[in-house]
Amino acid sequence: MRKLPKVDVVIVGVGWAGGIIASELAKNGLKVVGLERGKERKTEDYFMVHDELRYAYRYELMQDLSKETITFRSNEKIRALPMRQYGSFLIGNGIGGAGVHWNGQTYRFLPYDFEIKSKTIERYGKNKIPNGMTIQNWGITYDQLEPYYDKFEKMAGISGEENPLAGKRSSKYPTPPMKSSPAMKMFMETAKKMKLHPYILPSANLSQAYTNPDGVARSACQYCGFCERFGCEYGAKADPVVTVIPVAKKTGNFEIRTHSYVRRILHKGNKAIGVMYTDVTTGEEIEQPADIVVIASYVFNNVRLLLNSKLGRPYDPATGRGVIGKNYAYQVMRGNAIGFFENKEFNTFAGAGALGVTLDDYNGDNFDHSDLKFIHGASISLTQTGLRPIANNPVPKGTPSWGKEFKRQSIKYANRSLTVAAQGASMPFRHHFLDLDPTYKDVFGDPLIRITFDFEEQDRQLALFLATKCEEILKQMGADRVDANKELGPYDIVPYQSTHNTGGVIMGDSPDSSAVNSYLQMWDAENVFVVGASAFPHNSGYNPTGTVGALSYRAAEGILKYSKKGGPVV
Amino acid sequence: MSPQDDTKGNENVSRRNFLKKSGYALGGLLVGGVVGSLLTVGQRQAAPSPAPQTQSTTDYNQALMYFRPDQFRMVEAATERIFPADENGPGAKDLGVAYFIDHQLAGDWGFNARDYMRSPFFKGETVQGYQGRLNRREIFDIALQEMQNYSQRKYQKNFADLTEEQQDEVLRAFEKDEIKLTTISPSGFFRILRNATIEGVYADPLYGGNKNMGGWKLKNYPGNQMAYTNIIEKDEFVKMPPKSLKDHLHT
Numbered sequence: 060m061r062k063l064p065k066v067d068v069v070i071v072g073v074g075w076a077g078g079i080i081a082s083e084l085a086k087n088g089l090k091v092v093g094l095e096r097g098k099e100r101k102t103e104d105y106f107m108v109h110d111e112l113r114y115a116y117r118y119e120l121m122q123d124l125s126k127e128t129i130t131f132r133s134n135e136k137i138r139a140l141p142m143r144q145y146g147s148f149l150i151g152n153g154i155g156g157a158g159v160h161w162n163g164q165t166y167r168f169l170p171y172d173f174e175i176k177s178k179t180i181e182r183y184g185k186n187k188i189p190n191g192m193t194i195q196n197w198g199i200t201y202d203q204l205e206p207y208y209d210k211f212e213k214m215a216g217i218s219g220e221e222n223p224l225a226g227k228r229s230s231k232y233p234t235p236p237m238k239s240s241p242a243m244k245m246f247m248e249t250a251k252k253m254k255l256h257p258y259i260l261p262s263a264n265l266s267q268a269y270t271n272p273d274g275v276a277r278s279a280c281q282y283c284g285f286c287e288r289f290g291c292e293y294g295a296k297a298d299p300v301v302t303v304i305p306v307a308k309k310t311g312n313f314e315i316r317t318h319s320y321v322r323r324i325l326h327k328g329n330k331a332i333g334v335m336y337t338d339v340t341t342g343e344e345i346e347q348p349a350d351i352v353v354i355a356s357y358v359f360n361n362v363r364l365l366l367n368s369k370l371g372r373p374y375d376p377a378t379g380r381g382v383i384g385k386n387y388a389y390q391v392m393r394g395n396a397i398g399f400f401e402n403k404e405f406n407t408f409a410g411a412g413a414l415g416v417t418l419d420d421y422n423g424d425n426f427d428h429s430d431l432k433f434i435h436g437a438s439i440s441l442t443q444t445g446l447r448p449i450a451n452n453p454v455p456k457g458t459p460s461w462g463k464e465f466k467r468q469s470i471k472y473a474n475r476s477l478t479v480a481a482q483g484a485s486m487p488f489r490h491h492f493l494d495l496d497p498t499y500k501d502v503f504g505d506p507l508i509r510i511t512f513d514f515e516e517q518d519r520q521l522a523l524f525l526a527t528k529c530e531e532i533l534k535q536m537g538a539d540r541v542d543a544n545k546e547l548g549p550y551d552i553v554p555y556q557s558t559h560n561t562g563g564v565i566m567g568d569s570p571d572s573s574a575v576n577s578y579l580q581m582w583d584a585e586n587v588f589v590v591g592a593s594a595f596p597h598n599s600g601y602n603p604t605g606t607v608g609a610l611s612y613r614a615a616e617g618i619l620k621y622s623k624k625g626g627p628v629v
Numbered sequence: 630m631s632p633q634d635d636t637k638g639n640e641n642v643s644r645r646n647f648l649k650k651s652g653y654a655l656g657g658l659l660v661g662g663v664v665g666s667l668l669t670v671g672q673r674q675a676a677p678s679p680a681p682q683t684q685s686t687t688d689y690n691q692a693l694m695y696f697r698p699d700q701f702r703m704v705e706a707a708t709e710r711i712f713p714a715d716e717n718g719p720g721a722k723d724l725g726v727a728y729f730i731d732h733q734l735a736g737d738w739g740f741n742a743r744d745y746m747r748s749p750f751f752k753g754e755t756v757q758g759y760q761g762r763l764n765r766r767e768i769f770d771i772a773l774q775e776m777q778n779y780s781q782r783k784y785q786k787n788f789a790d791l792t793e794e795q796q797d798e799v800l801r802a803f804e805k806d807e808i809k810l811t812t813i814s815p816s817g818f819f820r821i822l823r824n825a826t827i828e829g830v831y832a833d834p835l836y837g838g839n840k841n842m843g844g845w846k847l848k849n850y851p852g853n854q855m856a857y858t859n860i861i862e863k864d865e866f867v868k869m870p871p872k873s874l875k876d877h878l879h880t
C-alpha cells in the first residue's frame with residue numbers, strides 16, 4: 060500500500076459537515092486533505108438541471124446503488140435484504156454531498172430536544188417514557204449551541220423571520236423571509252385565526268443577494284421550482300460547493316481528492332493514525348496518515364466506517380451496551396392531508412425548496428402531552444417547492460390509479476390542490492440500530508450497513524394526531540374536499556419519505572451512553588471526530604441540516620482546541 | 630394585453646435584474662455561475678423560433694431501440710389504456726409514450742445498471758422492496774409474452790387487437806395478480822408499466838415521449854422556465870407557453 064506524507068487533518072466526505080470543518084481549519088492554518096468518494100461538482104453542471112426524469116426519477120446526483128447500498132429488516136427475527144432500488148431515502152454523492160440536492164429548509168431544534176429526557180421526566184414523570192424508548196440528553200443545551208446555529212445561518216445567508224415558539228436567537232436572520240405565495244398567505248391567515256403561531260419557513264434559498272462573512276456573494280432565488288434532488292444553477296441555494304469549499308480552497312491549506320473512497324480508519328492504541336482509501340479510478344489502495352481524522356460522510360457510512368475499522372464499541376441491542384450503531388432514528392412523514400379546491404387554481408408549478416409557512420404549536424413539548432400516548436411532535440407546514448408533473452398527480456381518495464378517470468382527475472387537480480404536512484419527530488428505541496450485514500457486500504467486498512427499524516405505537520399515535528391537525532387547517536382554508544392520511548403502517552422502504560436518517564454515533568455527556576462528546580470527539584479515540592446527523596440521539600420534528608451545520612461549527616472549534624492542546628476537549 | 634404577454638414582459642425585466650445580481654463571487658473572483666449562458670438564452674428567445682414539427686413530417690429520430698414491432702404495438706395499446714386520449718387532449722399513444730419506454734429499456738434503466746443486483750436473492754417482505762434477479766428488460770420480455778398468452782387464451786386474439794374493454798380486463802388481471810405466474814410478479818410489472826407511462830407523458834420531450842410538450846399542456850405546466858420571481862406572489866393562475874430543455878440548449 061502506497062503511503063503518502065502525513066497531514067494535520069484528513070476529512071472523510073466533503074459535504075456540509077466536511078466542507079464547514081475544512082473551511083474553519085484551513086482558515087486557521089491547519090493543512091487539511093478532504094477525501095471524497097464521488098466526483099467534482101460545480102454550478103456549471105446544472106445547465107440542463109430542469110429535468111425531472113433525470114434528477115428526480117433516475118437519481119442523477121445520488122450514490123450508485125450497484126456499488127453500495129444498505130440492507131434493511133423490520134426486526135431482528137427476519138433476514139435483512141438489500142435496498143436494491145431507491146425509495147424511502149436518497150443518499151448523496153460527490154462534492155457537496157446531500158448538501159447539493161437538499162431543499163434548503165433550515166431550522167433550529169428546540170431547547171426541549173437537547174434535554175429531552177430530563178424535561179420529559181420533569182413535566183410528566185418517568186412513566187411517560189415507554190419501555191424500550193432510549194431517549195437521552197444530548198450533552199449540550201440549546202443555549203450552548205446557539206452561537207454555532209448563528210454562525211451557520213450567517214454563512215449560508217438564511218432567509219427567515221422569528222419563530223414565536225422557538226429558543227432565543229442572538230441575532231436576526233441574515234436575510235428577510237422569502238416571498239409569500241397566495242397559498243402561503245391562506246395558510247398564514249387561517250392558522251392565525253385558529254390561534255396558532257405560523258411563521259415563514261427559514262430558507263437557504265436566499266430571498267435577496269447576499270454576501271456572507273467569508274466574502275462569498277450569492278444571487279437571489281428565482282423560484283424556478285427545482286430544488287430537492289436537483290443542484291441550483293444560480294448558486295442561490297446554499298450548498299457547500301458555493302459557500303464553504305471555495306473559502307477553504309482559497310487559503311491554500313485545503314486539498315480535495317475526489318474519487319477517493321475511504322474504507323478504513325487506521326488506528327494504534329487508542330488513537331487513529333490515518334485512513335486507508337481506494338482511488339476508484341485506478342483501484343489502488345492508499346494510506347493517508349494524519350494527526351486528526353474527521354469522519355464526515357452520511358449517517359450510514361459514518362457508522363459503517365467505524366464498524367469496518369473496528370474502532371469504538373459496537374452497540375449490542377441484547378444488553379443495551381456499546382455505542383456504535385445505537386439510537387438509529389428516522390422521521391414520521393405520514394401525518395398529512397391534501398385539500399382539493401374546485402374554484403381556485405394555484406401557480407404551484409413555481410416555488411423554491413424552502414418556500415413555505417410553518418407552525419410549531421404541535422412540535423416538541425410546546426403542547427401538553429399528559430393525555431396523549433406519545434411524546435414530542437412535528438412542525439406542520441404548507442410548502443411550495445414547485446410541483447413537477449411526473450410527481451404531481453393528486454386525485455381524491457378512491458380514484459383509480461390509471462385510465463380515463465385517473466387522467467381526468469389528475470389533470471383537473473394538478474393546480475387545484477394543496478398539501479399540509481407534518482414532519483414528525485422520531486424517538487429512538489433499544490431495538491432500532493445499525494450494524495454490519497453478515498451477508499451482503501459492497502463493490503470492494505466490505506460488509507454493508509444493516510438497518511433494523513420499524514414504526515412504533517408512539518409513531519402511529521403521533522401520525523394520527525398530526526394528520527387530524529393538518530386536516531383541520533385545510534378545512535379552515537376552504538378546501539372543498541380534504542383527504543387525510545391518518546394511518547401509519549409498518550415502515551416500508553419502498554415509498555420516498557425523508558432523507559433525514561439520524562443516529563448511530565450519538566453525542567452525550569458520558570462514554571457509557573454515547574460515542575462522542577459535545578464537540579463530536581470520540582470518547583474512545585481522542586483524535587477522531589465523527590460529524591453529522593449520526594450524532595443526533597433522536598430526531599426532532601424538523602429538517603436536520605441547521606443542526607448538522609451548528610454541530611459542524613462546534614466540532615471545528617473542538618478540533619482547533621485539540622490540535623493545540625491534545626486530550627479530551629470537554 | 631393578454632395575461633400571457635404581461636407575464637412575458639415581467640419576466641424580461643426579471644431576467645435583466647437577475648443578470649445584474651447573478652453569480653456568486655469570492656473576493657471579486659467569480660467562482661461559478663451560469664450568467665453568460667443565461668444571457669445567450671435570453672437573446673436566443675428574441676430570435677424567431679423554428680416552425681413546429683408537424684405530424685406529417687417523417688421524424689428520422691424516432692425508431693425502435695429495444696422492442697420488436699409486435700412488442701411495441703402491445704406497449705402502445707397498453708399505455709393508451711393507462712393514459713387514454715379524451716376530451717382533455719392526447720393520450721399515451723399520440724404523446725409517444727411507447728417510444729419513451731422503448732428508449733428507456735435500451736439504456737441504464739433497462740439493465741437496472743444503478744440498482745444493487747448482487748446475490749444472494751431471497752424472497753423478502755413487501756416492506757423490503759423488489760428482491761428479484763431479473764432486470765427490467767427481462768421483466769418486459771416475459772410480461773409482454775404472458776400478456777399475449779393471456780389474451781389469446783381468453784379472447785383468441787392478440788392484445789393489440791382486443792377491444793378497449795378487453796384490454797382493460799387484461800391489464801386489471803395483471804394489476805390485481807389475478808393471473809398466476811412463476812417468473813415475474815404480474816402486479817410488479819403493472820406498476821413499472823403504469824409509472825413509466827406517467828413518466829413518458831410528462832418527462833421532457835428529449836426522452837421521446839411528451840410529444841411537442843403535449844403532456845405538459847394538459848396540465849398547463851410551463852415546462853422549465855428560468856424564473857418565476859414575478860409570478861410567485863400572483864393571485865391569478867398564470868398560463869404561459871411551455872419551454873423544454875431544448876430551449877435552454879445553445880451552441
